[in-house]
Amino acid sequence: MCHGRVDARKIDLRSAVPAYRQLASILREQIETGELGADQIVPSEATLVQRYGVARGTVRRAIEVLRDEDLVVTVQGRGTFVK
């Protein structure tokens, strides 16, 4: 089996930690544990929107955090890749 989808930690909108930071932490962890390996594409914004139930703007802010941390690079029309 192994259904591909793993856990999808939930995002709590009522938390003191903003949703975009929670999502950034989730993705950062997946990168650090190797669940998302180097050069591997990060799920598309649309996918993350559906998977975590947040708005696209929130997804973009989360990815922006990772970009600022130099963990990923984003290319218009292609996607976001782990560095």
Next chain:
Amino acid sequence: MCHGRVDARKIDLRSAVPAYRQLASILREQIETGELGADQIVPSEATLVQRYGVARGTVRRAIEVLRDEDLVVTVQGRGTFVK
């Protein structure tokens, strides 16, 4: 004379340069020429929205650029200040 308001360079939404970058350039220039001096507060988001006729999100993006360039600092509830 001297009406306080100076020029208010316009922002061209049809330009190849995004509106938020145009606004960032305008504010950056005002900082570099001393029109906005050190420790002086930058006009509030609401003021910039009215003055330049763009959405608040666009204003925030412009200021974010200046923050990334370490030209200003922003404090919730207070405002944005020239460094």
Next chain:
DNA sequence: GAGAATTTGTACGTATGTATG
């Protein structure tokens, strides 16, 4: 101190443009 007003922060939704495959 209480309350209102101001100002930035977060989150949502929509529409359109640009780049890639």
Next chain:
DNA sequence: ACATACATACGTACAAATTCT
């Protein structure tokens, strides 16, 4: 031509921090 994916811009609502009355 088409579908996918990121980029920009608009608007709305509410929360949080600060300042003013």
